[in-house]
Amino acid sequence: MSKKIRLGMVGGGEGAFIGAVHRIASRIDDRYELIAGALSSDPERAARSAENLGIHSSRSYSTFTEMAIAEKQREDGIDAVSIVTPNHMHFPVAKAFLEQGIAVISDKPLTVSLEEALELEEIVKESGCFFAVTHNYTGYPLVRQAKHMVETGELGNIRLVQVEYVQDWLTVKEEDGGNKQAEWRTDPTRSGPGGCLGDIGTHAFNLARFISGLKVEEVSADLTSFLPGRQVDDNVHVMMRLEGQAKGMLWSSQVAPGNENNLKIRIYGDKGGLEWHQENPNKLIFSPFGEPSRTLTRAGHGLSDEANRLIRTPAGHPEGYLEGFANIYTDIADALLECQAGASPESVMKLIPDIEAGISGMKFINSVISSSQENGKWVKLDA
Amino acid sequence: MSKKIRLGMVGGGEGAFIGAVHRIASRIDDRYELIAGALSSDPERAARSAENLGIHSSRSYSTFTEMAIAEKQREDGIDAVSIVTPNHMHFPVAKAFLEQGIAVISDKPLTVSLEEALELEEIVKESGCFFAVTHNYTGYPLVRQAKHMVETGELGNIRLVQVEYVQDWLTVKEEDGGNKQAEWRTDPTRSGPGGCLGDIGTHAFNLARFISGLKVEEVSADLTSFLPGRQVDDNVHVMMRLEGQAKGMLWSSQVAPGNENNLKIRIYGDKGGLEWHQENPNKLIFSPFGEPSRTLTRAGHGLSDEANRLIRTPAGHPEGYLEGFANIYTDIADALLECQAGASPESVMKLIPDIEAGISGMKFINSVISSSQENGKWVKLDA
Amino acid sequence: MSKKIRLGMVGGGEGAFIGAVHRIASRIDDRYELIAGALSSDPERAARSAENLGIHSSRSYSTFTEMAIAEKQREDGIDAVSIVTPNHMHFPVAKAFLEQGIAVISDKPLTVSLEEALELEEIVKESGCFFAVTHNYTGYPLVRQAKHMVETGELGNIRLVQVEYVQDWLTVKEEDGGNKQAEWRTDPTRSGPGGCLGDIGTHAFNLARFISGLKVEEVSADLTSFLPGRQVDDNVHVMMRLEGQAKGMLWSSQVAPGNENNLKIRIYGDKGGLEWHQENPNKLIFSPFGEPSRTLTRAGHGLSDEANRLIRTPAGHPEGYLEGFANIYTDIADALLECQAGASPESVMKLIPDIEAGISGMKFINSVISSSQENGKWVKLDA
Amino acid sequence: MSKKIRLGMVGGGEGAFIGAVHRIASRIDDRYELIAGALSSDPERAARSAENLGIHSSRSYSTFTEMAIAEKQREDGIDAVSIVTPNHMHFPVAKAFLEQGIAVISDKPLTVSLEEALELEEIVKESGCFFAVTHNYTGYPLVRQAKHMVETGELGNIRLVQVEYVQDWLTVKEEDGGNKQAEWRTDPTRSGPGGCLGDIGTHAFNLARFISGLKVEEVSADLTSFLPGRQVDDNVHVMMRLEGQAKGMLWSSQVAPGNENNLKIRIYGDKGGLEWHQENPNKLIFSPFGEPSRTLTRAGHGLSDEANRLIRTPAGHPEGYLEGFANIYTDIADALLECQAGASPESVMKLIPDIEAGISGMKFINSVISSSQENGKWVKLDA
Numbered sequence A, B, C, D: 001m002s003k004k005i006r007l008g009m010v011g012g013g014e015g016a017f018i019g020a021v022h023r024i025a026s027r028i029d030d031r032y033e034l035i036a037g038a039l040s041s042d043p044e045r046a047a048r049s050a051e052n053l054g055i056h057s058s059r060s061y062s063t064f065t066e067m068a069i070a071e072k073q074r075e076d077g078i079d080a081v082s083i084v085t086p087n088h089m090h091f092p093v094a095k096a097f098l099e100q101g102i103a104v105i106s107d108k109p110l111t112v113s114l115e116e117a118l119e120l121e122e123i124v125k126e127s128g129c130f131f132a133v134t135h136n137y138t139g140y141p142l143v144r145q146a147k148h149m150v151e152t153g154e155l156g157n158i159r160l161v162q163v164e165y166v167q168d169w170l171t172v173k174e175e176d177g178g179n180k181q182a183e184w185r186t187d188p189t190r191s192g193p194g195g196c197l198g199d200i201g202t203h204a205f206n207l208a209r210f211i212s213g214l215k216v217e218e219v220s221a222d223l224t225s226f227l228p229g230r231q232v233d234d235n236v237h238v239m240m241r242l243e244g245q246a247k248g249m250l251w252s253s254q255v256a257p258g259n260e261n262n263l264k265i266r267i268y269g270d271k272g273g274l275e276w277h278q279e280n281p282n283k284l285i286f287s288p289f290g291e292p293s294r295t296l297t298r299a300g301h302g303l304s305d306e307a308n309r310l311i312r313t314p315a316g317h318p319e320g321y322l323e324g325f326a327n328i329y330t331d332i333a334d335a336l337l338e339c340q341a342g343a344s345p346e347s348v349m350k351l352i353p354d355i356e357a358g359i360s361g362m363k364f365i366n367s368v369i370s371s372s373q374e375n376g377k378w379v380k381l382d383a
Helices: A018-028 A043-052 A064-073 A087-099 A114-127 A141-151 A180-185 A196-212 A305-309 A321-340 A355-373 B018-028 B043-052 B064-073 B087-099 B114-127 B141-151 B180-185 B196-212 B305-309 B321-340 B355-373 C018-028 C043-052 C064-073 C087-099 C114-127 C141-151 C180-185 C196-212 C305-309 C321-340 C355-373 D018-028 D043-052 D064-073 D087-099 D114-127 D141-151 D180-185 D196-212 D305-309 D321-340 D355-373
Strands: A005-010 A032-038 A080-083 A103-106 A131-133 A158-166 A216-224 A235-242 A247-253 A262-269 A272-277 A283-288 A293-297 B005-010 B032-038 B080-083 B103-106 B131-133 B158-166 B216-224 B235-242 B247-253 B262-269 B272-277 B283-288 B293-297 C005-010 C032-038 C080-083 C103-106 C131-133 C158-166 C216-224 C235-242 C247-253 C262-269 C272-277 C283-288 C293-297 D005-010 D032-038 D080-083 D103-106 D131-133 D158-166 D216-224 D235-242 D247-253 D262-269 D272-277 D283-288 D293-297
Touching: A005 A018, A005 A064, A005 A321, A018 A032, A018 A080, A018 A321, A018 D018, A032 A043, A032 A064, A064 A080, A064 A087, A080 A087, A087 A103, A087 A114, A103 A321, A114 A355, A131 A321, A131 A355, A141 A196, A141 A262, A141 A272, A141 A283, A141 A305, A141 A321, A158 A196, A158 A235, A196 A216, A196 A235, A196 A247, A196 A262, A196 A355, A216 A355, A216 B216, A216 B235, A235 A355, A235 B216, A235 B235, A235 B247, A247 B235, A247 B247, A321 D321, B005 B018, B005 B064, B005 B321, B018 B032, B018 B080, B018 B321, B018 C018, B032 B043, B032 B064, B064 B080, B064 B087, B080 B087, B087 B103, B087 B114, B103 B321, B114 B355, B131 B321, B131 B355, B141 B196, B141 B262, B141 B272, B141 B283, B141 B305, B141 B321, B158 B196, B158 B235, B196 B216, B196 B235, B196 B247, B196 B262, B196 B355, B216 B355, B235 B355, B321 C321, C005 C018, C005 C064, C005 C321, C018 C032, C018 C080, C018 C321, C032 C043, C032 C064, C064 C080, C064 C087, C080 C087, C087 C103, C087 C114, C103 C321, C114 C355, C131 C321, C131 C355, C141 C196, C141 C262, C141 C272, C141 C283, C141 C305, C141 C321, C158 C196, C158 C235, C196 C216, C196 C235, C196 C247, C196 C262, C196 C355, C216 C355, C216 D216, C216 D235, C235 C355, C235 D216, C235 D235, C235 D247, C247 D235, C247 D247, D005 D018, D005 D064, D005 D321, D018 D032, D018 D080, D018 D321, D032 D043, D032 D064, D064 D080, D064 D087, D080 D087, D087 D103, D087 D114, D103 D321, D114 D355, D131 D321, D131 D355, D141 D196, D141 D262, D141 D272, D141 D283, D141 D305, D141 D321, D158 D196, D158 D235, D196 D216, D196 D235, D196 D247, D196 D262, D196 D355, D216 D355, D235 D355
Parallel strands: A005 A032, A005 A080, A080 A103, A103 A131, A158 A247, B005 B032, B005 B080, B080 B103, B103 B131, B158 B247, C005 C032, C005 C080, C080 C103, C103 C131, C158 C247, D005 D032, D005 D080, D080 D103, D103 D131, D158 D247
Antiparallel strands: A158 A262, A216 A235, A235 A247, A262 A272, A272 A283, A283 A293, A293 C293, B158 B262, B216 B235, B235 B247, B262 B272, B272 B283, B283 B293, B293 D293, C158 C262, C216 C235, C235 C247, C262 C272, C272 C283, C283 C293, D158 D262, D216 D235, D235 D247, D262 D272, D272 D283, D283 D293
């Protein structure tokens, strides 16, 4: 059996959402043991949460700073920490652990400002530590397949990238009704200046970037906040110009009734097109120009090694969000072991979303906001 | 039996596409007889086409001017003419018939320039004639249902209009290979300055306008011509601002492999959302916020009178493009009879696409081109 | 222009359903003129219906016998008659016209008993007349494509045929509430002994027979009438054994809420499978064993000549039930012209559903009822 | 934190499929620790597999008998054993552990004969032990929702149950090519007399039984083995008569190209219908008679407490096969804790599939085989 990764967690206590997802993702392939945590800024909740998760009280910390220092000093200290706090805490927590030489697995977006993101990049470099950001949608096997098909030229030269991530839960003023998730996500001091943009728009951007392999060079954007008094955008309209003369559109919204987590991407080149939906992620439609469309299925016929590497069950047995997330975690476990065996962090990233991916996301947020503030002026970026 | 409408046709001879569609649409409900035509600018082809269509040789004309004059003079002259030529001929043909007092049913786009369109509007007014433009997608029963639901407030205040019309046939340089349809559609002297924009982008715009009931107030656009040497756009990216603070996006393309006639609209208000696809037009998804989505079906349960008026077969027996087109033609037949009985053309239009719809389309084309030429600057319009 | 077929109609007056469908189907390609009729057994309704349809009063008949004789004697008498009455009238009407040497286009099922059907076969043979039965679902282009793929071996040896035709409108006792369609369809004296079985089960059977090219050799059936007092079956369960060791199941029901006209067929051989749904008939899923499934589309890439022959609009513009029905009518028009030019009726049938198809349907009904009456005993047939 | 269940496993070593699934299912909610195993009948493979799974060598056993005895004697012995062997080993292994008073979680089918199954039932009763059989499809939240809707009368009286489970992997003679999964599944000495019937037909039966709440009273069946030399059925056709005058059909096949794990159920009552597909399990279509169909989604609006209890992620984030399986395991963990606290096994089963479910499956297999051997004669059962 491979050595298990000793994992700590910051955030993710009672009432949180994404922390539980990270924990399940880390368990699915049995590569981690969760042994330490600063699960909440509320000490009582932190302790109670730790107990419920089977974390020994001696390793349940009141603050992340304390945890970073204490874990560093232990012989059996954690190998890595998962950061699953609201956005504004990503940076300070990551900094604290990196400075102790502890590997970091951070939720997205990377930080709440590009400045912080670039500073974090420096800290990562100086630390020599492994750092990953959980752009989890890249962990779906058929997303890997799509990327592979673009790379191997099955679509020809890419011309168009149409991506959207649409929800409906903020159609009403959810943040006024005691919904904690809504509260911090619509509070710019905790979520950063982008609302919908930072929360799910970055996922859409990252997915487009990952599959197409193309940087976005310019954006023209129109951000809206439809609900009176809402402090952040809840709808994102972006036109994009990408490397190699490609064009694209990105739509992200949290006010479109009937959409749950409707993340969808379509990519077209001069030889073919691809279409993938997160809500039914076990299908990938491939349309070679001039031929009937083909439905590729997870674990089905005609897939690449990379797509086939990431499955646990036969074709037709749906794998979903948690398994895609687990693929990221499991690849990180392999990477961490390689680092412990002496490999450089850079050399083990392969397709794991890295700090560059995180910074690209922050540049995207920044540029979209700038463009929207300047009434849609095309703003250049390198992301 | 209602008196049949005596119909003439300009364009639509051998090798044409849309002429045959108009003829089938006029026949489905048996309300027209096609008795005269100037079917081609090539006299031999015109004659041969007329013979094949059962038009008597005495009423097969070499030129539309000749036809307009001759038909006017006959006691049994045509009641209306269908114009199914390439775009640049819409204006002169319409003018010729209107000046003879003959009703006009014109294909879209209205003309090849806004100037012509406005001039045509004057001519229509002066003539006192009936004038319709065949924005046929508005004839689908579930499109009528969608419009009805917006009007009766089932979606609440409209916030978002996302529309797309996507094809793939111009992924390669089809116009260089002898494809007549591709040739004129990519030739700005015959199609007007908009390529994909005028050909199918206007349909998308018109559909959004029709269902939402909202004018577009501003557009920011990015037009592309992906194929080297192609003289018109083949991809259209537009951000829209609509009446009442609504926002939208329009994507139209003819270079997206795997898309045939993928016209799709999604509309969202503060109380619910709607989704409709032309390629499977017998379904309309309605998502009241906070409840499960419902699938409305053509001729199925819970539809408005207007949607139910336009059906010929029971639910589950698919009706398609030709029946939607026929709905427009049949409503026009009713309207023409009312005019003949003394009603004013304005009073009989109801939901028939009129010259205002045509002019709106031209304004949209114009503004999108202006915006794109000014690198996406927001351009105001009243359409 | 081809000579138009002079058409008469028996049945199809006010309040009827299928008559209007036949009329539209005959008009779509402009190959017929409807000039005579005995549209209702109620003389007033017959006359009024004729007037509404533009049939001259001199050719609106009170009885079909009178019509057959009178039309025979006219120089400009009808070329063919469409029979669109309730089932029990199919036989006597067909007989009357065939005996006058007039071609017959009959709705299905052929008759209300196998005895009648076999007698009709004799009459047809003796008459030397053209005779077709409108198993209209065989007119869909992608149904032709499916048949072609079976014939050319793309599925290999056929092993399985799974077919179903499911509706929901008789979930309640519709026939007690004044619904004329429900009344005669649940009245064995008018519909024949099969209820759902004769009404739509025969369509499912015919479709399976048409595409697979395989006769059904044995059936084991369980018929049910779920509504108390209903005189005919409203649910049909059949296991089938077909030629060449193939097996199959047929399910037909009129009491399955949520199903409108859900006719669906799946066929599997040792090399591949096919799936087609009537409610979205512009798609055909082809699954070659060991490869990704492909979605063939009407008028799209990779279709046979026969499938391509039957289209009017480009791919992505949905054609539906009426166009499929029109394909049958248009092929019949061609066939009738060939007959008039001296060809034998047998030589012109090609893929037009003929009396053999009708008799097969009757044998199927008969055998299914026998099997069900004998508690599911396997009953042999040659259909 | 709840006490973790100490789990052992028999079967599931290298090269096996379902063992890994059970392990992931047990890990997802972190309620088990796998600490003992007899993972293979090949001692070397057993040891190697144990090491890979982190099972201490002292608790990796060569035989299940040895394991049952040894674990019984340990103070820290396992609380339960998961049996994931080929079918013929289910009985002896279960017997061995039950006789030591150890709880059993067995894969399906229960045994390879009804005699064994009934004997096992006695053993379970005598042992007083907890016993579950992993009919995992009942763990999907929307399957629970469907059951709930049937129970609360939303469908009215059930009339029809149409279920199918279709695959394609045995379209060719896979068992001759070294595929271990195919080898034992087509070998009646290891899989039992039912091939496809026992492997997946029982899942379809169980799902129908679970959701409808109705026993099957009679079956008429036609089993086929399409491949020459194949020793078990690879296609299953069954007509069913259920409690309360309901009827149904079950189709199961492993030779239908294009089908991966196409388990699908449709249930109809006099007030509405339901439809659910395993391959996209996050949707449930509900069609109240006379109203538009509604799409219920996992974690979406309008679900029962039972369906909502079984989710980990928000609506629109697909959960799949492994999460459904995990729901069974997690409920079993709760049940085992209750037993350890003194509750009787019977009192804690709730919706966990129990030995009765397993015996029903065996009765179904038996009766279907009997019916098929008697050429489709209706065979009574009480299952």
